[in-house]
Amino acid sequence: MLKESSLFQLFRKHKGYLNVTDLVLPLWCEVQHEYYLLRRIKKKTPKMERGIKLHQILEYETSPPSERRVLDRTSKEEPWALRLLRQLEGIMLLQKNGITREFPIWGYYKESSIFGIIDEISLNNPSKSNFNSDIRNYFNFKMYDLSFVDNKTRFSSRKPGASQILSSKVQLMYYVHLFLNYFPSLGEKQQSIFRDISPTYSNRLHSQSHWWNMFLSQLSLDGTKDLGPKFLEQSILSIPDIPEDVFAGHNSLNGLYALVFASAKKLHLRLTDDNLTIAYRNDKTGEVVYKDKFSFSNKLLEASYTKAYQFWHNLREPEGVPAEEVYKCRSCEFQKECWWLKKKQYYPLSSP
Template sequence: MKEGTRVHKDLEDEVHVTVRIDIATKEDAFGLRLWNIVQGLRTLRDTGLTRELEVWGFVDGNLVNGIIDGLSSVHPDPEFERELRRSRELQPNIADYFPPRKPGNEGASQVYLTDVKTRGKRTTANAASLRPAKVQLFLYHRFLSDMAADKLDYLRVFRRYNLDPDEPFSDSFLAQMANLHDEEFFDASETETDLDGDFAAPPLSGASDSSQSTFTQQQQQQQLSSSGRFDSQRSSPPRQPDLIKYGTLRELVPLLVAELRQTFPHGPDSVGRLLSVEYRYQLDGSLIDTRIFPMDDRALDIYLEHTMGWWQGKREPRGVSIEDAWKCSTCEFSESCTWRKGMDEDRLRSVRRRLEMKRESNG
């Protein structure tokens, strides 16, 4: 997992430069997550590619979050999609993969999701290994589509994390974020100039934690101090602290919604329905294989209904399929697993029956 994390970080560093941000409250921490999404969406619009974009969604009332490894405006396989669309004439249910677009959206640009998996050997993944990645991307596609359609209830998300949407961000957090986005944090018509021309940041409070934010290479050069950290006193046109915008989570949400609307102007239709999984070698991050498949809402609904049935206590647990039995070798509960014991007993009974039938036929 450490090697896999390194590969993901290397890929992210190709798009973003990590900047360290001090945070003092849990509202600061979540605000930083929202700002990272905003920055990721802007990077996607500017460059056609972004990585590590966080999304949220609800499954049977349960909040689920995830991070999309890659979003790109480059189509992963145009010919594959054309073949799938042509097959709609022969298989009407193929329309589930590519439902008709709304009038006026035909030919509009789309954004495509990619997940990155690392492998310790230069071997391609089998169907059993691909299945979890497909479900993961199905979920991310649904969550991102709902966010693009402005269907996500952010206040509900805040309640789940026990966050106060009206709690002001800490002074230190605001100062650091304002250094990056001062044109958005302040009313440009209400400015003052002090004698030394330094940024008139709000007073800094003692920060108790730190996290990270991501910005493009160009933004990094403009906004980092020589120490590699934000310089809250860097030279810039001073602003009035009482004119700060986005001082709370509630105030930040409209900005995020606007960025989503700008990035996905046609809502869910702007989210491409071809998904891809990249398999990369752990040692050097080189590409081993890419699997491409269409979004399948029906398959996701069936999977969620089956899985949530167990979590909600509506059905008994079931063992993995035979092709997934290799996972038992790393399961900490394998020694006490009643499913494995039952399978072993069934195999033993089957062998005994065959031996008895063989003896009777020879007798």
């Protein structure tokens, strides 16, 4: 039976948005994910811990550990200001080194506000000779291809299964969608390749400032609020390549977003087919054991989103695994009590 309150109302309404992982995890099994949510179980295994550690190692390869932190815990704006600083730092790393990792991104897919962190963004053959410390004139790019990579940890040498590959592809496509709509000047140049990326969304948010203001309003954030002298000092110390007077004139969410947007707008980038890659890495060595390159598919993303939206907003009963994927149930802690298995009379004995 359907619940009176949706999963979104119960577990995500207080935040006001969904994480990209919220939209992807139910692809494995919606019934299992519902069990986790309703019982407030946060799954954390040794394998997951190794994956987190590997991601941290990869991040520190491109940028040193940051000491940025929330200084005023009563402020709703500071956590988002820190994310904007990380974006600004990421764009500068792209220009300087041709790669950045752990890039926060947010926005909308259709009616849902979404937040995520892109594992890796890189440029093909970037120039390192044009760097100038003044943000007002340091961008002087030629045209470079932009690539997105999502790093996944593998605990065996076998090729990932179809379900794992599907969820990984959908996750990365969400990131690309958010990135292109966050920086619409990139998307406008690539209409021939990404012409099917959420046209309804693009039309509704035709004005760049409109979507930003709508997002702030939805999360009850004040874009004009000054972040204070301590946060300003932190910004200056954490990104010394940006002049102090620039930060002083942009010490608010609106101000920092304007810096990020202006910086990214000056990047002369292009997006090409097959610019999305899933890199599966050995959990112990970090070496890439398998790569999957693919192109953006709005048809696949929209179909996946529709299912996820229905799941989170209680528009239908959660769906478990189909008969051909019942092998997933062998390692599920809810196997013995699973109402879906009982309903379908599946027996989790099949081999993958």
